[in-house]
Amino acid sequence: MNLQRIHYVTQRYKRLQGLSNLPFAFCLLAVGLRDALRLDGQTITLLELPGAFTLRLIDLVGLVALGLMASVIVLRKPIAATYQNRYGYVESKPLPAWAWFLAFALLYGALFGEASVPSVSLFALTMSLLLGVLWQTHHLQIHYAAMAVLLAVLSPLLTHPVAAPVVSGGVVLVAGIFDHLLLVNTFTQGDD
């Protein structure tokens, strides 16, 4: 029994439930896709009904992004319940409110705002700040620090409106997969 790992995983059990990152990650990726379609300028029409209603691809992707944004909240409980049924329940101190606020401000900015200025991507810098602060205050795994540094370093290159949400979405996705694997590996070792 690895006592250090038992302590680490128990203290961060909810934070390590990486599948809960997936809606947020896919939402960022959908935002990137919507912006790519908007910049492309070509409006692909998916459905045209007699009358005024037309459904374009960009509208559909925007709706999917909004749906995924809502699913960040809606899917929290079912995902937590899946982990609880499989690995059990741990009550610990919740994620601070400011972290949720920052995450949603980031998403809101990505969906409805101009998230970059000419010289540096504010979106990537905010994401880097969020990951770095979470890593420092919650003593998370080292990949959070590595991704925070990577996003900060790449922020001057991510000024294209599509780049920042796509790279940030990828980072959240990878972080979630690493966290989930740590949790699964810990319990698999316990089975031996």
Next chain:
Amino acid sequence: MEPFEELTSLDKLVHEPARLAIMTALAACERADFLYLQRITGLTKGNLSGHISRLEKGELLTVEKDFDGKIPRTTLALTEKGRETIVAYWEQMERLREAVDRWRPGEAPA
């Protein structure tokens, strides 16, 4: 205190590896359920129950039984005494480690 004296004075209730793992997990959170402790320690149900009974008897943890919907759930939490005991145990282990570092075989006791 000599390292060997320190070693003999360790709290046996906590020093046993399975119970130490249970205490370590519970010290890292507010409370956890039986399933989590079983998964994280890798103990069997019977073995885990036995160790929990001993710790409960020593007033180091409390056991609560309730329902999560229709599913019965057993939740465990360290008592104040339990938290103090695990902190004292790790402090004692640290002192022991330092004493072993200083100790030279054949040296007269202080």
